[in-house]
Amino acid sequence: MMQAQLLSHRSRVFDHADPYAVSDYVNQHVGNHCLQMPRAGRPLASLDHRKFASLDLCRISYGASVRVMSHALDSIYHLQVLLRGNCLWRGHGQEHYFAPGELLLINPDDPVDLTYSSDCEKFILKVPTRLLESVCEEQRWRYPGQGIRFLENRYQLNELEGFVGLLAMICQEAEATEQIPRVQEHYAQIIVSKMLGLMKTNVIRTDPCSPSATFEALVDYIACNLKQDIDSEELARQARMSLRSLYGLFERNAGDTPKNYIRQKKLERIHANLSDPTCNVRNVTEVAMDYGFLHLGRFSDSYRKQFGELPSDTLKRRH
Template identity: 65%
Template sequence: MDCRLLNEKSLVFAHADPHAVSDYVNQHVGSHRILLPRNGHPEASLSHRTFGSLDLCQISYGSRVQVTSPALETLYHLQILLRGHCLWRGRGEEHHFTPGELLLINPDDPVDLTYSDDCEKFIVKLPATFLDKACSENQWRHPGEGVRFAPRHRLEELDGFVNLISLVCQEAEAEQTIPQVQEHFAKIIASKLLGLPGSNVSREPLTAGCPSFERLVEFIDNNLKQDISLEQLAELAHMSARSLYALFDKHAGTTPKHYIRQRKLETIHARLSDPRASVRNVTEVALDYGFLHLGRFSECYKSTFGELPSDTLRRRN
């Protein structure tokens, strides 16, 4: 699988100091540190593109290098080995990844990777909130402990995935690209991953056999600009507050209050991202959806989407 998915348009470093490349990766792809041999003068290369909610990165360090991190915290990494091999250590196991294999790193997984001299990887960075949202939009059951993947997979487990990634890279490097198209492709990638064997996501429909929950979801989505109380939801579902919490925990893996806040944030994010939406400023949109403490809203938004709401609004223009 000796290929380049990103071309020269996305090249950030070529024949560069590996530490300079590592610093860039820390800023844009994920926190880590590298350990290089004491001898030699390796030359690293890196290509990078932001694509909707994802980051695409193609990297080689030009030398045997150990990459470590305590955890990625709020990120998932899908790593496709293009050339060479990479020794992965984790969960008391180790495995030499070779071209055609996928490594999936969960947010709380420690990272311990050793690249061969000729190792080259393609990395897709996915925010945890993006996979959570994909679960909700597909109406699959979201695990209460968060989405988790087995680390080792082969490309053939994701039929057509290489072609999809290639198409995504072409779209990312196009002269003119539409944010909605980028986000559409990003959602397809997320949905493909959520269907992998070894994930803890049940693809049983979220609302299957539960008209009460389906009715609550519809009510919430139709009244996002209102101050929705737990009492309203409990009355609508004809159940006690305790049963209401149990219902949301079972079908959404969270509390009613957190679910409502998340849906409001997702709707605000969609409006700020959409050039067709009429938005004068962030404050107006935040107040529309009941966020009265703007500083707290910005913190919550950044924690969810990895950037300030003003940055989202600026990027769409």
């Protein structure tokens, strides 16, 4: 079924070994789980494994019908490709028998419940969450506040254009005689970019040349948090970009620095509150301090420069 070679005997760690020994190794390198074995027989397991930049590549067979269960994987994603046999997946009140050529994607908050057939062999790619975060930052894609989530967990490999070939290239590079860390890092970034591009996720991908969506998201964030002490570092974290990129974004879209933009929006909100008879404002000092203006003299001066009158005049006019 699989034309591409995903790891070879060059990466062999266990050959015809005790499944529990293989399971212990998997717990250390690939992801925590518990293994339920059949009571009868002496199955023999095999495992190939390579570290590759921040990824782990693994090819595994247990040699028996085993059940693998675990709580959520927390800080890792599992991409599992079925090579031989079948594997029953249970989750979200559903179940599915995976066949060769199918791919299962497990999110960090998904519990794992898999039953392997006795002839089942699969390839597993372990991806840390931080790598997906860094790719989102690099591509200037909007990173979801609750973390990246793959919205579908089942794929046919032949529907993911170029993906199997890329996996095979990574495996070949992982088994190369000379290991070049920088090359491995590039490949790891490429495979994750490909995953985010080909598979359905909650990441909002926008044209990297047009950062308007990122700026709009920051504008919304500022508007919702005007009473908070928002600094540039916080905005950069929200946008998953460097401070330098953040300043460039505001210069292009607002013609101002993030700090000045936030101050202007705070003043506009205060002006709206002072002008609106239905808004419960007892005095200027209270509303100014609500929005973080602790030096009232400087606040009044900034307000007058922006609106042509003192805040107390705006308040008097509403009555």
